[in-house]
Amino acid sequence: MSNKDYTTNALMAVTASRLLEDNQNVVVGLGLPQIATLLAQYMHAPNINIIYEIGVINPEAVEMGVGIADPRLWYKSEHFTSFAGTLGGLLQRGKVDVGFLGGLQVDKYGNLNSTLIEKEDGIRHFTGSGGAADIATYSKNILAIMKHQKRKIVDTVDYLTSVGYLRGDNSRQDEGIPGCENITIITNKCVFTFERGSKQIKLESIHPGIELKELKESTGCDFVVPEQIKLTDEPTDKEIKLLDTKVDPNHLYI
């Protein structure tokens, strides 16, 4: 089943795609989230519903775009609505099973920052929330895709844009925030999930070829390491072929 001819991005996309189930409603963004969702549709989840927060449902894009504001991503849609329609009528309404997120930082409880970085000479302001804060509040499962860097996976985020498990334990629930079943962080080095009770970040699997030592050095917070460290399942030939031929033939993201 192994296939050494794949990029790390392909591994990340495949890992994310396998976490998606058929008939789920998924809020998707451009790039790896889109790639992962399309792959899942080809592989095992043909009835996934795709939601772009801008107000687009179930398009069948034939070209990659530059963002969800690109009409390329709206091709052959089933419904057009408003921001209130997607984030209110679907997300807050409890209809979203999986939300993809990214960001500048994630912390040990899965909280995400997409707003700003504190530097010595002041703050540096980036993209901000958009729907990210709302997706973190209301989506039943969160899939975050991040670059693995010490300054990106941290003890405490500089700015909490999107709630994960807040301060761990029951703090999310105590704050009155709707429950989140699973938060999964997929990086270019490993997959993190969170301990059931304490909600501490834990190593779920390590990507083939990555050493634990390297992982610890490039992570800005402690994480739970299981006794038996699992290897992230590698892509199958079929998955790689689909990525190469159907999902991202121009290799924009893979």
Add this chain to the structure above:
Amino acid sequence: MSNKDYTTNALMAVTASRLLEDNQNVVVGLGLPQIATLLAQYMHAPNINIIYEIGVINPEAVEMGVGIADPRLWYKSEHFTSFAGTLGGLLQRGKVDVGFLGGLQVDKYGNLNSTLIEKEDGIRHFTGSGGAADIATYSKNILAIMKHQKRKIVDTVDYLTSVGYLRGDNSRQDEGIPGCENITIITNKCVFTFERGSKQIKLESIHPGIELKELKESTGCDFVVPEQIKLTDEPTDKEIKLLDTKVDPNHLYI
């Protein structure tokens, strides 16, 4: 200007139509309200916007219907929306200048009942509110068209479906209800408006041929009578001709 060849219904429709101004947004119902609005459009108010609460804006019906649920009344509309769209997005939003109402009873402060009548052997339940309660709360002006009977124009309504001036004076305002500039009751015998301060019902004008004595006998509550009693202005030839030829050529309502 006088034209004796007109029905009382025509007089009522003409009287209502003259109270409508150009560019007003009007919530209309079937029958005389529709007739009055169409006449106003032909006469002096071509830019009136017609709203049917079912979710229809600015139709150009070519046949009369049996009610606002009749697709005859939706012909050549400019917009279709929901009940929340008309009563929420337009009425509660403050966009409605005039609301037409009818009902089983009206009282001396302009409160209306369209729900039930108390009889000796129990209650008799009728149509209920629909949007009537909401129109009375949020429309800037109310035009109610009623049959003039002792049991219909009363001291206190059996059931207060739609707020007028509540218990008079500032009671409507004190209750926290948005203000209503004018309530006008047009009957087959006269026009009633309401005193500025006390909000008591008062005789605005009496229809030609009706005696004050007859009016008092057929009215179930006291009303203020001005020193000089005005006669309701009669329809002009032009108005009658428009009613006969354009607005209601089959004389369903006129």
Add this chain to the structure above:
Amino acid sequence: MNNKVLTIKEAVNKIPDSKARLALGGFAITRCPIAFVNEIIRQKKEKLDLYQIIGSMDSDLLVGSGCVKKYSYSGGSLDRFGRIERINQAIANNEIEVREYSGLSMSLRFLAGSYSMPFVPSKTLLGTDILNNLLKKGEKDVVVSKSPFSDEKWVYLKALQPDYAIIHAQYADQKGNVIIEGPKWDMEMAKAAKNLFVTVEKIVSNEYIKNNVEKVTIPALYTTGVIEAPYGAFPTSVYNFYDYGSDALKEYAKINRNDQDFEKYKNENILGTDNHYQYLNKICDIEGLLNRQAIPDYGYQPQRGSK
């Protein structure tokens, strides 16, 4: 493709036999889900907790057939054909629990439900006997309270998310993307319900949906089941498909005035039939049905020149 198509019998079968919380889409005499409602009557569902914006022929049939325990609505009629007398009499005789709202307050409750807002504030109902009666009856879904921003008083209306909504529409695909043409009074109700069953005149392809994307009123994510039911709202009208059946409605507005006549109508036309085609055969003939077909551009059956 996720195929949500089923028969009316199957759909009604999914609704609990007793105490279901159900919302109906009809408005007086248009787009009433008559085919669905008649099957509810045939399957003898009971103690329904029924919600509707405007009382209509569909709910009058359900109340008259004894399926309803509690009915929340904002009034209604059969337009000029008559009154919803099964409902009016059931209220007068205390045979059902009734919660009477206004059109806006019911609509806002559904609107809130469609966004999972917990409740909405409004000024409507203040000063009315509608509000007095709701509070007197202990309706817990309505509270008068001040604003979190000031001392201003508001009527707080709790969101409504019924277990089932039943609407009748023009088109849907097998996935459940629904196109409603004409006014869409039932749109928020459909989105608010936990399960949405849609009877449609025609099931169309997903390609048709995508080619007419700007007309899709309810995306498939809200839809539980799709049922093809041609003339499924008759004798009430469906814009662009057929006009109301005047004779059948006149007849209904006569027989709903007393128990015996209604009982006979129910036994012969609903319980005495097995499906909607048979019901249609009872209340009209083929000529009567086809003569009510809508004319394009009008959306109804206009008066013929000769008439």
Add this chain to the structure above:
Amino acid sequence: MNNKVLTIKEAVNKIPDSKARLALGGFAITRCPIAFVNEIIRQKKEKLDLYQIIGSMDSDLLVGSGCVKKYSYSGGSLDRFGRIERINQAIANNEIEVREYSGLSMSLRFLAGSYSMPFVPSKTLLGTDILNNLLKKGEKDVVVSKSPFSDEKWVYLKALQPDYAIIHAQYADQKGNVIIEGPKWDMEMAKAAKNLFVTVEKIVSNEYIKNNVEKVTIPALYTTGVIEAPYGAFPTSVYNFYDYGSDALKEYAKINRNDQDFEKYKNENILGTDNHYQYLNKICDIEGLLNRQAIPDYGYQPQRGSK
């Protein structure tokens, strides 16, 4: 017919010179009302209290040009072309007051405004620094308080009804019935504003509106003024009309990174021109413009086979 057609100059002239409360319709690099915004810059409006769901090229231009005192939004970008650096730097340098929301909380504020609900409750923002910062900055439009029905805690978001909303759409008639094709993120904002100015690619007849009634997104009752502005959103895209101008956006995403370059862009392309046609001449040529025309059925300019 009530004719609401006017020129961009006339429309901008109706907006007060200082402190107007204004909402913008753009989303990153699509349907940004660039023609209108550039005229605001030319007429040197100042101290704008600006609202937008997603920060976009339109607001970046306004903030960069010093027209904005306060900006409320939920973050934004120029998609892959780059960042809205005029805004980011203005925030970092404390040159504007900023109120940062999430997409849902901004949308709900406009949704509430579009129904004149005074406020809406939501769970979103709880636990975030977005909420902490809003409260710390004394934003009076956000309150955390319990429900009138229980002790449950909610974030109450006050309705937003800006004095003016500016959106760019595909079509409107002279009365102001507006058709938006594709996603309609700005629909509630448009309905919430006290005055709505719409720039459109094409003014169509009222007959066209009535023949396409199911596509009418905003009925005329909400609209104050209609302006025909072909390519009025360029270099951002308009679905079914034209694609974004890649070169012009690349250039903009470069020059918005520092004060000098932006100043030069503004002086030459906006203040140095008298209208949108002249601005278009500065940022592209006719070939560049016409090559971006959308292909029917795609809604954008698809990759040519040869490319």
